[in-house]
Amino acid sequence: MSIDRSQVDHAADLARLELSDDERERLRGELGQILQAFEALNTLDTEHIPPTAQVIPLGNVERDDRVADSLPLDAMLHNAPRVEDGQIRVPPVLDES
């Protein structure tokens, strides 16, 4: 299967991944090669086969909603690059114009 540059650009955009021109070109070739290997899955008849998302028999796990100790705020914010008043600061998320 061959992949064109716009498909690479679209996936990189969805993944929020900045890639150089060289990287995009290399990935275009590699993704094509890898997707080609995936074609083998199309040789099986899976119409009536249920998908497996997880392998152990597990239903919803519920617990009582009780207040318990959690990690202190400063420990959780310790690794954040920009902190202000106990909050993480980021550039504006909404366009102001």
Next chain:
Amino acid sequence: MPDHLHRLTLHAAADGLRDGQFSSVELTQALLDRIQAVDDRVGAYLTVTADLAVEQAAAADKRLTAGDNGPLLGLPIALKDVLTTAGVETTCASRILQGFIPPYDATAVTRLKQAGAVTLGKTNMDEFAMGSSNEHSAYKPVRNPWDLDKVPGGSSGGSAAAVAADECLAALGSDTGGSVRQPAALCGCVGLKPTYGRISRFGLIAFASSLDQIGVLTKDVTDAALLLGVLAGHDPRDSTSAEEPVPNYAGELNRDIRGLRIGVAPEYFGEGLDSRVGGSVRAAIDALLGAGATRHEITLPHTEYALPTYYVIAPSEASANLARYNGVKYGLSDPQATDVDEMMARIRGRGFGSEVKRRIMIGTFALSSGYYDAYYVRAQKVRTLIKSDFETAFRDVDVIAAPVVPTPAFDLGAKLDDPVAMYQSDIMTLPASLAGLPCLSIPCGFVDGLPVGLQLIAPPFAESRLLQTARAYERTRGPLPAPTKAIDAQ
């Protein structure tokens, strides 16, 4: 005090500590000296926490003197850098997490500490556990202690090499598609991946959440049983951790295997398998028959589909799990950024290595609108077929025996530019991972002076049977006639 304390197994070291032959501080210092002497050539560690280790060892010595008896009391163990460690840098061998100091320990690490273990440091790995050669570490490659020009396997290559080079008594790793068994086979140690859910994943930095499982790398089967006994069990912090009771793995280890039904599937012995590797594995199966097991031909017809199935599902889950690395909460940052989307894209472009980017792109593509059903859902359906192959086989057999890797360790750089060839290295470990089954690798011989592993696979939560089978083989095998490791050659 015996020479070469660094060469001991966990259980031999535990005996020595209990009998007062040496202290935990002496044992720990011997390991730290060994790391100092060889790790610039092996590259197994990203971080060595020497001061912390000596402090833990001194505390263990006090407890030993007081007659205390934790199962791992005073025993030095290494941790793959995919496990969070409170106060100790945890990077997943990625630039994007450089400098990240976790606020808490992974549950597996907490359990080791509660059992009295000494933690030596964090081992090197493929970035975010994605790779089969450990060449995808952002910091440095790991070299195979048997031949320094060969790869150690991956992604737990640092843990396997550290055990093989006697730079720890045992190590924790993680296995998503073979990342414990494959490096264990290539480095000549025992590697156990338990059933999905057997060990809590809390604090195990996520790669592919439906597949990830913590495993152990050890010098023998007894040590693997000892460690599993400490690590296994339900954890309220991981709702996918199993409520199944935890048997006494070490206590049941030496049970006779007479009458045990061993399944052998032709799909694991076909094209691509190095004939000498196949010969070693067949000889190991014969040794099990000699110990009283019986051999049964089985078939696992969907084995060949495991590779494409895995390389759709794992990157898809990874592309979602790795969305959290964006320069906001931790890791690489860009304080000058003025646009949030640009900031995230730039940080991720700078912080991730080539293999991680490749998998994020595969996963994003497979989950994107218009391709989701064709790739992701179809792979999940084939996963059902692979899982039911095993369910059918386990109606007739107790354990399945197979090779771990089709070839011995390959040259550094040999597959670095060919991702599909690199992925082929996982072809024999992927099916059991997709089915969530417990499996292990145990050394069964040498090809060209490089270790070869025998893979054993058991039904869900039958770790005890798996370990008994491996121990029975280990007894008949005896100590392997080992060629000299390159790391000990001079």
